[in-house]
Amino acid sequence: MSSHSIRELFYPESIAVVGASKDPMKRGFRSIQKLLEDGYAGAIYPINPKEPEILGLKCYASLGDIPGSIDLALVCTPAKTLPQVIEQCGKKGAKGAVVLAGGFAEAGDDGQRLQDEMVRVAHAYNVRIVGPNTSGVFNTHKACNIVGFSNLKKGDIGLLSQSGNMALSLVTEAEANGHIGLSTYVGIGNESDIQFNEYFDYFAEDENTKVVVAYVEGMKNGRVFLDALRRITRRKPVVLYKSGRTSAGRSSAKSHTGALAGDYAVSEGVLRQAGAVLARKSDEILSLAEALSLLQPLASRRVAVLADGGGHATIAADALSEHGLTLAPLSQETRQRLSAILPPSAAVANPVDVAGGTDSNPAVFADCASILLEDPQVDGLLITGLYGGYGVRFSQSLTPIEMQTSMRIAAMLEARGKPIIVHSLYGSLYSDLRPAPLTCIREAGVPVYDSLELAVRCMQGLAEFGEAQRRPLAEAEDHPVRSPAFETVLSSCRSEHRTVVLEHEARQALADAGVPMPAPAILARSPHEAVAAFERLGSVPVAMKIVSRDIIHKSDAGGVKLNVGSSDGVRQAFENIVANGRKHVQDPDITGVLVTPMAPKGGVEIIIGVVRDPTYGPVMMFGLGGILVEVLKDVVFRSLPLTEDDAHRMLAEIRASEILNGVRGAAPTDKDALVRLMMGISSLCSAFPEIAELDLNPVLAYSSGVAILDARILLEEVSAVTPQ
Amino acid sequence: MSSHSIRELFYPESIAVVGASKDPMKRGFRSIQKLLEDGYAGAIYPINPKEPEILGLKCYASLGDIPGSIDLALVCTPAKTLPQVIEQCGKKGAKGAVVLAGGFAEAGDDGQRLQDEMVRVAHAYNVRIVGPNTSGVFNTHKACNIVGFSNLKKGDIGLLSQSGNMALSLVTEAEANGHIGLSTYVGIGNESDIQFNEYFDYFAEDENTKVVVAYVEGMKNGRVFLDALRRITRRKPVVLYKSGRTSAGRSSAKSHTGALAGDYAVSEGVLRQAGAVLARKSDEILSLAEALSLLQPLASRRVAVLADGGGHATIAADALSEHGLTLAPLSQETRQRLSAILPPSAAVANPVDVAGGTDSNPAVFADCASILLEDPQVDGLLITGLYGGYGVRFSQSLTPIEMQTSMRIAAMLEARGKPIIVHSLYGSLYSDLRPAPLTCIREAGVPVYDSLELAVRCMQGLAEFGEAQRRPLAEAEDHPVRSPAFETVLSSCRSEHRTVVLEHEARQALADAGVPMPAPAILARSPHEAVAAFERLGSVPVAMKIVSRDIIHKSDAGGVKLNVGSSDGVRQAFENIVANGRKHVQDPDITGVLVTPMAPKGGVEIIIGVVRDPTYGPVMMFGLGGILVEVLKDVVFRSLPLTEDDAHRMLAEIRASEILNGVRGAAPTDKDALVRLMMGISSLCSAFPEIAELDLNPVLAYSSGVAILDARILLEEVSAVTPQ
Known part of the structure; x- marks a missing residue:
């Protein structure tokens, strides 16, 4: 099917509003009003057989009556009208339709049938559908807002949301912030036609979008979602909030791995693997997006802190450590240069505390910032405390100095390419109370937060995106070879109507897949x-x-x-x-x-498993064995196929990873052997989609090599096995 | 020494400003200016031999020249003048002095000597000292603000801070918030005379303070601090932020317990034990205090969520679970009553989603709230979503309805005594943009947050304070009996110059202390x-x-x-x-x-230890044994003596506590036996302060009884043992 690029839906030259209305409470009125208000430059065609005109625009009885062509139809009519409306759209040559009505798949079987029928017609006429059950779309760069959100500032953050209220929350937060602008919004709705992956691909190309925010409740096709996410995050950051973290695990799963595969744990692993910056809290989403839209990613986790008080210096150090960032060690030279411009009581090790050295001259902030950013060990700078408020706190005469200082600091962004973030206690003051130097530095590209922890969280987000961008590309999807020996095993399983692969068969399969079988x-x-x-x-x-x-x-x-x-x-x-x-x-x-x-004595007990996640397909779990790990759920997940980088990260990401490095005088475990084992399992499971679950439990990892003490493979129910 | 109550320092009838100045940049000017501006009703006496008057007030050459008496002296002169100034204060009969100057104990040995001399004089003349090295004090209820913070709103939150910048942060945040008022502030400074405990005792009595916020970096005497904290938290909540979490553990400690006793882990355990609501992030301090000042504590962890959209409902459920709160199960009756007033698509199980049922009539929020709060299973209510913004979002005609609804909901606070918290996405809008119904409901006593996670965190704070208030009182400090047998052991240790108590001696000591020794x-x-x-x-x-x-x-x-x-x-x-x-x-x-x-096979491996913390004195550690726990640091601490409630909470608070309940079909461990063991150790260590460290590692806990596999006791170095 040669389908329209969905770009045409976001940059339409003409819009028909099906179900246009004169009732100011209705979307069929409000969206036309909003388009007019915003100065949308294309043609607007209200469709309503009973009205001659709406808001001064000539009204048409039906789509067919419109004189020109239409790019996009906003459909405000009830669910049952949709198949017919879409057919009319198709006949008119519309490229896309935004369907607001609910009452489709989300409302039960009848709704699902109606939705299927609508999609069938849409495919037949090559009309792309946003929704149904959506709040709509907007593109501030085309002055095309058919959602009706007010007070939108044009900007470079694109928004994908499965909840209209969450979208409204984020838009309202952007409005309150005053600095944050949005480029495009899509209410995902039921994803009857266009799904997340196409929107991701669209945003990857859209020249007006620098960062994407995605609020995700579920996805129709997790593999396709992940592939698109992997593509876009090579080019642009995606801040992703996945809701529904606390649902119960899959109690029906038969394997140990299955029992540990809580929904969110799996999502967290595979979404990060695909390069997303995962927001853990809804109130950090927009700030993360702001930082990522303004700043370069962090080249490492080493950050310098510049504070004008011990309290903030200490809290910043605590917060950095809790966010997995490190205080960059400062060179002798850096410390000497700082000492030369700061009072003797200043702390010139990281965190730097100017100890009053800026009170009478806040320009010293820029001097310190410059020295810190020149240190090759420093990859990012966090300024924390009263910055920007010296005019308020000490003397108005300092405000012009702070304005110049703001411009000097912002210029360092460009010069050094290292991110700079400001936390200021005066950042909490709004509008007329907010000190001008903060507005000035923000407008020049340095984000300002009133929460020190949020500032640190955003610095962490820059580190996460940097790491996501630096991760090695997955090797071109190879076509894994199906070993004849395991084909034979599968045949006997099928003929014997069993789903349990016997242990000697499983061991053979692993060996065939290149898994080093030590014994x-x-x-x-x-x-x-x-x-x-x-x-x-x-x-x-x-x-x-x-x-x-x-x-x-x-x-x-x-x-x-x-x-x-x-x-x-x-x-x-x-x-x-x-x-x-x-x-x-x-x-x-x-x-x-x-x-x-x-097996030789000693070694660290490991569990490695694969399950087929209903959303993401095959995912691998890695964790330490034993009852404690089961209780503490200290396991990590990745979708298959795995890269070696993925496998190494899994070893590093469990909370108890220190054990693999050797504790209490033990030698480090052979991580390369573990990675080889994991890569082999990845190959085997890629070659044989018939494998439903695989458990190696326990594996003993030694300082050299590993031993698999038990191997279990369960196949899909025979009826579900790929029919031959 | 009969010392003045420090209340007189906060409610002074007269204030002398030593080092008064005509320079508007100086504290000796600004504090007088602020007192005048605020309409302080007492007498103000500027002291400066060179000026005839300052800000229209007659200036005196010295304290002795003042005609009347003085309650409080604000001393703005440099450190070296202090002993003499305090002597003059004493001769004049001043009850207290606030000493701003730095250069005392924090500046090295000379400063320490100067501080000691100042305190000696103060004690001799019965002058109480705030500071030195303090930002000052204020009491909004006496219009007595000698700190110089502007824009203070009178309120009921008392503030104790060891960082002037953190205090300024919190004051600025309160100002930005617009609703939060403060009663009293103290910059703790060097605690040369008055320490945290006296301020806690003062705040416990102060009729204008409902909640105390304490920013703590360190404390001079941890035991005394904890005792005072324990006293005040019986009456009023204390929101405590302890900074300096990431400092290294005590590498010098000889025992296993000592090595695991990271500073913050110990602080966290003992501060919560003493009833504090611990803030983990600096940006939640003030919101927690606000919630605790407005609302009753939660009677349980069961909360109902009332949302007007699926997104917020899901995020709220996730956040509750992550904060250790539970979704209250709703009775059949509650669900029926909700169904009767909500549309069919509404979710009437917790979280409740009105699914559009409030769009045209937000009064339905109050109806739902009332039904939910009447359910005896519901102990708190979280309203999340668009509440308060219906007039903005849908139609201005809804605003008056929302105003009435706000008053109805606020009235339920009084009627039911159950806390209600509102999260509203319109809460992020400030000043003229903020919808009036939100201002209205906040003024009526229901806190409103723009962050859903923060709203949930505050609900959790109400649960924590409820639990702190319900904890059983420690039994009256008994005088533990020193067993003659262990006295004999101590004697031989002393005569043999050894600090290691041999295992058979340690076992005997435990048995003597009433520890059940199974074998x-x-x-x-x-x-x-x-x-x-x-x-x-x-x-x-x-x-x-x-x-x-x-x-x-x-x-x-x-x-x-x-x-x-x-x-x-x-x-x-x-x-x-x-x-x-x-x-x-x-x-x-x-x-x-x-x-x-x-020992019998099986059983859960436990470690129990006692160390003398340099700040808090003897603290007990509890954790599961084994290498994983060491790596994951899954241990909890409490100060001694322990109550049985403390011991039970320790068992419940380790992350892996589920293991004690029996997993993989294992029987639950004998928690009572563990608690008896811990109580016995507590008695032993209370009776014998000579015990520096004690390790029972491992202890095996069975379904019935425990076995101590190894017991080690180390004594203080002989020279440090109480001289006889």
Whole structure:
């Protein structure tokens, strides 16, 4: 289907308002009023068979009566009229329609049918649909606002929202702020036709949008969403708020990984992986967007703090640390230069406290800022305290000095390319009370916050976007090779109507996928074979585990014997295991007993798993094993396929990651081996979408190499397996 | 010493300004100007030998020349003049002096000597001192503002700050807010005479102060601070921000507990124990104080959410959960009553979403609020969304309805005693733009926030204060009995110049202190005694551990043998252990070998310890044992003595507390046994201040009872032990 670029919907040369009205309370009136007020330059065609004119514009009985062509239709009529209206739009050659009405998919089966019908017609006529059930769209750069939001300032932040009220919140916050402007808004609505991904692609290209804000409740197709997010975040920051964090985990999941895959934990991992700057609180969304629209990303996490009081210096240091930023160590030279211009009581280590050194001459702020930004260890600067309010606090004669200082500091943005953020306690004062130097420095491109923590959060956002931009590109999506051996396993699973891949089969599959399998595992079908396996393994102590499609919890079934060290012992263990299995389940299908050398002592217990998330598709979980981690849910997620960078970040992102570096004198674990293991699992699961869940639990990670102590693979229900 | 009540410093009938000036930049001018401006009703006496008058007031050459008496002296002269000025204050009968000058204890040894001299004079003349190195004090209810802060609104929040800039921040924020008023301010300064505790006691009594805000960097005497905090928080909320969270732990501490006692972790535990509402961010301090000054504390953590849009409803639910609050389950009746007045698409389970049911009639908000507050399961109400802005958003004709609705909702505060908080996206609009219904409802006592998360944080603050008020009173400080047996141990430690209490001595001390010691531990001094002990214990498998003042890390020295099960084995183990000890250290003093029955398998590994915090004195730590907890620092602290309530809260407050309730089918651990153990340790450490550090690590907690696997006690260095 050759569809219209959705750009034409945001830059329409003509708009028809279907369901135009003379009632000032109705959208069919208010949007026309707003277009006229804002001076929209294109043609506006009200459609209403009962009115001759609305707001001075000639009214048409139907779309077909319009003399010219139309780019966009705003449809204000009820749900049931839609298929017909869209057909008329199509016949008229409209490129898109914004459908406000509710009563579609969100309202149950009948609504879903109506929506499907509308979309069918739209596709037939190549009309792109925004919504239905949307608050509308605006583009301040085209003076095209059919939402009706007032007091919009033109700017460079694009807004995508699944909640009309959240959009209104953000617009109102921008209005209160006075400095923040918006470029474009889309109420996502039901995503019946155009979905998040197309809007992301549009924003990536839109020359008037520098930063995108997305309020996301759910998504129709998580993989497609992530792909588009990955594309746009290479070029522009996306501040994303994902709501619905506290819903219960997937209690139906069968695997350990599934049970730990809380919705938000998965979203958090995969959205950050795709490059989003995730807002954790709704009240930081717009400030993050503002900082990202004004400033370069941070090149590292090293920040200098310039304070004019000990209290703010201390709070800033605390907040930086809590946000994962570090106080840049200052060079000897930097400290000497600061000492030369500050009083003896000043602190010239980071955080820098001028200790009254600016009271009579706030220009010293710019001198200090310049010195700090010249230090190659410093990648960003946070100014905190009274800056901008010296005229208010001390003497009005200082205000002109502060104005010049503001211009000097703002000029450093350009010169050094390092972000500068100001926290000022006078930032909380509005309108006529707000000191002019703060307005001046903000207009020159340095954001000003009245909350010190918010200023630090925004600095963190700049670091996050910097890291997202520097992340290595995923290798071109390769076509993973399906190993014939695992194809055979799948065939037998299908023919045997089982979804449980037996452990020896799983181990083979992993080995085939290039997962380094440190220890051989031999399936023994008789006591005799078990002894032979034992001897083949060098007669070292072995672990023996039952292999049966009917027994999932092997230990509970008495199906595991550890540290078996003699031929006699192995024979006896085989018989015990099989006998226990028979006692445990009625007439079980016992394939045999797996014999493996005991894993070396020590090592850090790890769990690695894959589940198919209903939204995002296959995602990998990484965490430390053991009961504590389960309780503390200290696990991280990424969508597959994984890059090596993703895998390394997963190791670093668990809260207990310090353990992997070696604590209490332990040697560091072999992170490269873990990464290789994770990459292999990623390949296997990419090659075989039939794999529903995979658990390696536990894996022991040593200072050199890893050992997989248990491997479980569950397949999609046979009926769901790709039909051949 | 009968000292003046410090109340007289805050309600002075006369003020002398020592170092009064005609220079408008100087405090000696500005404070007089401010007192006059504000209409201070008492007498003002400028002191300056060179001026005949200042700001129309007669100037005196010295304090002695003043005709009347003076209550308070504001001293603006430099540090070196202070002893003499205080002496003059004393001779004149001044009750207090506010000393602005720096250059005292904060400036080094000379300054410390000057400060000591000043305080000596002050004590001799019974003059109370605020500061030195302070920004000053104000009391809006006496129109007595010698700080010079402008635009102060009279109110009921008292402010204690160790940073002048933080005080200025909070005052400026209150000014920007427009609704928040302050009663009293004190710049703590160097606390040379009056310390935090006296200010807390003063605020507890002050009829004009309902809530206290304290910005604390450090404290001179942590125990006294905590005692006063405990007293005031029985009567009034204290919102406390403790800065300096990221300083390194006490690397010098010898015990495990000491190493984990990060400064902030200890502060957090003991300050909350004493009833403070701890602000974690500087930008939430004033909002918390506002909520606590307006509203009753929450009776439980169950809150109802009333939203007019799905976005805000979802974000509110997420935020409540992240703040440890719960969505109150609504009764059948409540839901039916809501259904009766809301459209069919409304959500009548908590969070309630009116789904347009208020668009044409915002009075429905009050109807819903009333229904929700009548539900006995609901203890607090959060209204979130567009409330107050219906006139702006929809039609001006709705504004009068919203005004009435505001009054109706505010009246429910009184009627039900349950807190109500409003989040409104229109709360971000200031001055002339802010909708009148929001101003109206705030003035009627319902706080309004423009941040949904901040609204929820304030609700959480109300829950925290409620819990602090409901906590059981500590039993009257009993005089713990010093057991003669441990006195004997102390004597031998002293005579042997050792600070290590041997394990068998430590176990005896714990038993004497009433700690239930589940298993006997027998010290054997020979292989023969070891066998006898083994037999006395019933010939069950035993653990054997070396007892030697010279060997701290017993395992490393080969000094531990586990699971020894025969007389021969015990004999051999004894000999091995002693031989290993001799190999490990040159000529060790080996007391013997401790023989204990092996602890039962299973159980949750716990660490309990006590250290003497340099600020707060003895504090107890509780956490789960093991390496993960060490890395994740999942431990909590309380100051001693402990109440049973404290101990129970410690069990509940660790992040992994779920483990104590039993996970993966395990039985819950015996919390009562843990609490008894903690109470016993508390008694022991209270009775014996000689104990510097105590570590029980690990303790195994079973479904019934506990086992202490290792007990270590370190004494203060002998020279530091109480001299007899």
